[in-house]
Amino acid sequence: MSLKNKFVEKALPRVAEYKKLMADHADKEIGTVTIGSVLSGMKGVVSLLTDTSKLDPEEGIRFRGYSIPELRELLPKAHPKGEPLPEGIFYLMLLGELPSDEDVAALSKDWAQRSALPGYIYGVLDSMPIDARPMAQFSAAILSMAASSKFYSAYMAGASKKDYWDSTYEDIMDLIARIPRIAAYIYRRTYHENKQIEADGSLDWAANLAHMMGYDNFEVHRLLRLYMFLHADHEGGNVSAHASHLVGSALSNPYYAFSAGMNGLAGPLHGFANQEVIRWIQDMLNQIGKSCAEKDKIRDYVVKQLEAGKVIPGYGHAVLRKTDPRFTAQLEFGKKYLPHDTMFQVVECLYEVVPEVLGNISKIKNPWPNVDAASGVLLNHYGIKEFEFYTVLFGVSRSLGILAQLLWARAYGLPIERPISQPLEWFKQQAEK
Ligand code: CMX
Numbered sequence: 001m002s003l004k005n006k007f008v009e010k011a012l013p014r015v016a017e018y019k020k021l022m023a024d025h026a027d028k029e030i031g032t033v034t035i036g037s038v039l040s041g042m043k044g045v046v047s048l049l050t051d052t053s054k055l056d057p058e059e060g061i062r063f064r065g066y067s068i069p070e071l072r073e074l075l076p077k078a079h080p081k082g083e084p085l086p087e088g089i090f091y092l093m094l095l096g097e098l099p100s101d102e103d104v105a106a107l108s109k110d111w112a113q114r115s116a117l118p119g120y121i122y123g124v125l126d127s128m129p130i131d132a133r134p135m136a137q138f139s140a141a142i143l144s145m146a147a148s149s150k151f152y153s154a155y156m157a158g159a160s161k162k163d164y165w166d167s168t169y170e171d172i173m174d175l176i177a178r179i180p181r182i183a184a185y186i187y188r189r190t191y192h193e194n195k196q197i198e199a200d201g202s203l204d205w206a207a208n209l210a211h212m213m214g215y216d217n218f219e220v221h222r223l224l225r226l227y228m229f230l231h232a233d234h235e236g237g238n239v240s241a242h243a244s245h246l247v248g249s250a251l252s253n254p255y256y257a258f259s260a261g262m263n264g265l266a267g268p269l270h271g272f273a274n275q276e277v278i279r280w281i282q283d284m285l286n287q288i289g290k291s292c293a294e295k296d297k298i299r300d301y302v303v304k305q306l307e308a309g310k311v312i313p314g315y316g317h318a319v320l321r322k323t324d325p326r327f328t329a330q331l332e333f334g335k336k337y338l339p340h341d342t343m344f345q346v347v348e349c350l351y352e353v354v355p356e357v358l359g360n361i362s363k364i365k366n367p368w369p370n371v372d373a374a375s376g377v378l379l380n381h382y383g384i385k386e387f388e389f390y391t392v393l394f395g396v397s398r399s400l401g402i403l404a405q406l407l408w409a410r411a412y413g414l415p416i417e418r419p420i421s422q423p424l425e426w427f428k429q430q431a432e433k
Pocket residue numbers: 238268269270271272273306310311312313314315316317318319363364365366370371372
């Protein structure tokens with residue numbers, strides 16, 4: 001059975017459950033909203049329906065109930081001792097069940113067949129300055145493809161609401177298929193004199209990205225498979241997923257919605273932190289010496305950064321309260337494959353020093369490393385040293401989760417999102433009541 005038909009089979013009963021829940025229990029209270037929760041960026045307020053993954057503050061992310069260590073064992077791989085294929089995590093997020101090797105191979109083939117870029121994308125990218133931020137190029141290229149949205153065409157042709165998911169399915173599959181080509185084009189354009197490399201349709205989604213970027217060895221393929229798997233989703237409330245959902249809730253097509261999410265990912269408090277980490281480490285090493293042997297020097301440096309009103313990138317999280325399991329997976333990978341890399345050793349040192357320093361500052365709720373604390377040094381080790389590009393790689397991976405979420409939102413028929421805002425006086429009045 002095709003993936004699309006499998007999706008219909010899963011979606012129909014769930015959509016009926018959603019409708020029944022709304023019909024029978026819409027008035028049921030599920031939590032308390034305080035002044036603090038609203039004014040701290042809606043922290044702790046349950047306000048979205050997302051099935052693809054769930055974030056536990058203590059344990060970290062689970063994809064459809066499976067933890068990262070479990071999925072590193074259970075998901076199909078290109079090689080028995082390798083890392084999961086990102087196709088597998090997408091299949092799991094979309095359908096809620098583990099794929100077979102055949103399911104993943106079929107998905108890889110489908111994406112390869114859909115991956116040709118509309119010709120005008122090259123014109124859009126080539127018209128941007130060569131030093132345009134890679135995330136700006138990425139977002140612009142995605143946005144420009146709104147012209148080829150099948151959802152938009154179906155909507156304009158008068159499609160019924162109940163069928164919106166169908167053309168959305170085609171859009172999200174086209175978009176995921178095309179995204180590695182866009183990323184690789186930007187990478188080669190920006191850093192390799194625009195010498196482009198043809199796609200290799202026989203490779204899986206992540207390995208083909210490595211290939212088109214110019215990294216044709218099994219080590220980079222393995223790293224990018226892990227990277228794409230780990231960054232794929234973080235439930236619905238993070239900035240990029242939420243921005244995409246919000247824009248998509250106006251029935252904007254997936255290209256508009258995903259581009260909006262990528263503009264959020266480009267912020268330093270979100271995905272941009274993955275490139276900030278490596279710049280931050282380089283700055284630190286330039287000042288304190290090229291090794292992490294003296295932890296006191298690192299501690300002093302971190303304290304001075306905090307005193308200067310700067311954040312320590314790669315540490316802290318809005319929901320997590322323990323070490324991010326996505327960091328742990330990357331740490332394990334580094335210990336196994338690059339234990340002697342100086343930059344990786346610095347990441348290990350920082351893990352020993354930073355949580356203690358941040359833990360002594362009462363306002364910081366989570367002193368532990370997040371996903372961004374280690375990813376840059378792994379890429380750097382294998383020669384992908386252009387750290388301004390790292391957030392694009394995050395975005396390539398995040399397409400898997402955000403677009404699976406968007407398809408489910410269309411299948412459920414989730415309504416337009418429209419919370420209420422109030423001026424400061426209103427909050428002051430509530431406080432006095
Ligand atoms: N370094 C310095 N200060 C930090 C900090 C850090 N790593 N983490 C939190 N704080 C500060 C906040 O800036 C905030 O200070 P103010 O009250 O003066 O504004 C205070 O501690 C309370 O913050 P919090 O409630 O613990 O955390 P938030 O939910 O507000 O913010 C996050 C979460 C991730 C933005 C924050 O921890 C941070 O800025 N971390 C560094 C950037 C980073 O690594 N971002 C990537 C996150 C993962 C991702 O999305 O990719």
